[in-house]
Amino acid sequence: THEYFDPVRFIGNASSGKMGKALAEEAVRRGMEVDFISGPVPTENLPDKTRITRVTSAEEMLAAAKEKFGSADLIIFAAAVADYQPANKSAEKLPKTASSLTMELKPTPDIAATLCANKRKDQIAIGFALQTHDGEAKAREKLISKNLDGIVLNTPATLGAESGLFTWIDK
Numbered sequence: 182t183h184e185y186f187d188p189v190r191f192i193g194n195a196s197s198g199k200m201g202k203a204l205a206e207e208a209v210r211r212g213m214e215v216d217f218i219s220g221p222v223p224t225e226n227l228p229d230k231t232r233i234t235r236v237t238s239a240e241e242m243l244a245a246a247k248e249k250f251g252s253a254d255l256i257i258f259a260a261a262v263a264d265y266q267p268a269n270k271s272a273e274k275l276p277k278t279a280s281s282l283t284m285e286l287k288p289t290p291d292i293a294a295t296l297c298a299n300k301r302k303d304q305i306a307i308g309f310a311l312q313t314h315d316g317e318a319k320a321r322e323k324l325i326s327k328n329l330d331g332i333v334l335n336t337p338a339t340l341g342a343e344s345g346l347f348t349w350i351d352k
Contacts (some may be wrong), residue, residue: 200309304330332350
């Protein structure tokens with residue numbers, strides 16, 4: 182997601198959307214109906230044969246996901262949601278100055294934790310954990326705290342890559 186602090190600049194990450202696209206296309210290949218909620222990624226990284234909802238911010242993604250969650254059997258939380266958003270957004274482009282800029286940040290909503298707090302027993306929810314250190318321990322913490330059924334651990338090397346090394350962790 183992109184979390185704007187003025188009309189043209191944002192906080193985000195280097196996610197390409199390629200992993201989400203690959204997962205959605207494989208689900209379609211296996212005969213599943215897919216609702217795909219995407220943050221701001223290049224159009225070529227959106228999957229074919231899916232119902233696509235495009236959003237920009239974490240709050241927009243949560244709202245879109247809430248609409249679909251109750252009817253979903255399998256939920257894959259592959260989006261790279263920004264963890265923080267500006268506490269205050271400027272209505273005008275902030276000018277560049279020679280001095281430092283200090284910005285207060287607040288957490289974005291945790292989409293997986295929010296939705297999975299009330300997930301049905303027959304729903305399956307899979308998350309992702311991109312970590313730079315202590316990956317397995319942090320992924321296991323997320324698995325439990327977000328009420329997931331499984332989690333995929335990866336590293337920053339997977340960002341924008343065509344393939345990668347992943348670790349599957351389940352309960």
